[in-house]
Amino acid sequence: MLSNASTRPPKFPTELTDPCVHCGFCLSTCASYRVLASEMDSPRGRIHALRAIEAGELGFDATVAGHFDTCLSCYACVTACPSGVRYDQLIEAIRPKLNSIGLRSIWQISLRQLLLWVLPYPRRLRTLLHLVRLYTGTLLQKVARCTGLTRLFGPEIEAMELLLPVLTASAFDDLIPTINPAIGPRRGRVSFLLGCVQRCFDPSVNIATVKVLQANGFEVVLPPDQGCCGAVSHHQGKMSLTRELASALVRSMNRIDGKLDAVIVAASGCGHTMKTYGELLQDSECFRTTVSDVHEFLTNVGLSDSFRTQLKPIAGAVAIHDACHMIHGQNIQQQLRTLLNAIPNLELREPMEAGICCGSAGIYNLVQPQEAAELGMIKAIDLSSTGASIIASANIGCTLQLRRHLQGGQAVYHPMELLAVSAGLHSLPSL
Ligand code: SF4
Ligand code: SF4
Structure with missing residues (x-):
């Protein structure tokens, strides 16, 4: 499998590969290994390849780079590894090198x-x-x-x-006002990221999230000039573009006058990247408040009493899809369940393979379509086996991937949409 050295090896952070003891505990959680069944497409295999490159035994050519391109950066291996290997940092260091000339068609x-x-x-x-x-x-x-x-x-x-x-008409305009006042006793003030893909492909999520925050006593401010957080380019190792986008977003959010309690994000891929801005921008620019996933934020502050009393039952069982950048990237899992459990009589169901990536992974399902489609089908079968008629997904990429692959007519909604419907603030087809 290992080809002979053919190009001058780039420098890799060996301190990140050192802790790997080759135990293989990560293999069963690895999405690329699951569909390709090749050691070179597993975390252990890639670490082995990096060590061989460092030792001058292997070249970093197109074949070797291809085995890194199959990685989804889902970080399930980080959660599984008993030796504390920071594969997330490793793959983030490799991604920019994959953009070198001659490694891709x-x-x-x-x-x-x-x-x-x-x-x-x-x-x-x-x-x-x-x-x-x-x-x-x-x-x-x-x-x-x-x-x-x-x-x-x-x-x-x-x-x-x-x-x-x-595509609905709301995909083409940002319909939410810049200032959205708190409803009921005021508890604070937050800004909110619209997201570039989310605002176009699933604008209902942003509308519902803002309504839920307002109804819980938070004024929500949306800078109209806000752009992309850089998650897509970050995932592709395009670091100068990512820094440019991150820096513009920081400036946009920081132009808001007055105190802010948090910058709220409702897409886990975006939240994961925004939480790394300190490192990305080397602290030269940073938000003047913390970045918080909306589930994390609402669980921390607690749903308001008035909001809880508004909640009405939703018919049907809900299966939770945990996005990788939520569970593995931000360690957020219970918070979604806590919030959804506030909806009266809602039955939550857990799929068997929650830790496996659905194949969305930024633009992975567009650039590695075969592997992504196989993972999408595995995930769809797993979620369908719960018998739930609704799937809760808190990441736009996963939502689009699940909607493509689910065959049983299940509806895929963001937890904020379900809370907003339950509170009588929002309406959705089939609910
Ligand atoms: S679980 Fe950790 S130590 Fe074991 S093979 Fe995988 S990366 Fe290496
Ligand atoms: S990040 Fe995901 S796809 Fe990549 S090696 Fe780890 S588990 Fe496998």
Whole structure:
């Protein structure tokens, strides 16, 4: 499997590979190993390869780099490792090196560049989506899907097409006002990240989250000029773009006058990246308050008594999908359950394989579509086996991936949407 040394090896942080004792406890949790069943596509195999590269026994060529590209950066291996190997730091150090010339095909380089030129910029994304809207939900789309027409354009374009949601008018405008006053006794003031993909592909999540925060006594401020947090480019190891986006977002949030209790995030991929800004920006710029996932925040402050009394039952069982950047990246798991349990009579169900990635992983399901589709199907079967009619997902990437792969007609909603519906603040199809 290991090829001969063919290129000058880049420097890797050996102190990060040293603690690995090759026990293999991480293998059963590793999503890439699960679908590729190859040691080189596991955390242990990649660590072994890095040691071989450092020892000058292996070159960092396209074949070796390809085994790093199969990693989803889901960090399940970090949670599983008994030796404390920080594989998350390791893969983050490797990602920028994977962008070196000669390690990927021209098509893969171009596709990634195109995605990074569009996705982090809501204006560009919306311009493109105006064209896409003429196609989604139409007879043409149905025919294209039934006949497999999109397959002709290759697996990456086919994956993109299959992930497209039906676009509503609210996808094209940020309808939430800049200032959203607290309802009832005021408990504080927060800012909120709209997210670039979330505001376009699932705007209902942002609307519901702001309503839930308001109804719990928080004024919510949304700087209208806020852009992308940099999570997508961070995941791709494009560090200068990530710093540029992070820095712009910090400036945008810090321009808000007056005291803020937190910068609230409702997408776990974004929250995970924003919590690393101190390191990313080397503390040159930072938010003047803490970044907090909305579930983390609301559990810490507690749902208000008036909000609790508003909650009405929701019919149907709910299965929880734990996003990787939530459980492995931010150690947030119980908080979702605590909040959802506040909904009267709601029955929560747990899938068997909560720790395995769904295959979304930033743009992984667009650039590694076969592996991602296999993981999506595994996750869909696991969630379906709970018998729940609703899936709770707190990350936009996972939500789109689950909606694509679930076959049983289950609805996929954000926990904030479920809380908002239960409180009579929001409406959703089928609820
Ligand atoms: S569980 Fe940790 S120590 Fe064991 S093989 Fe995996 S990374 Fe190495
Ligand atoms: S981050 Fe996820 S996909 Fe990558 S090695 Fe670890 S468990 Fe496997």
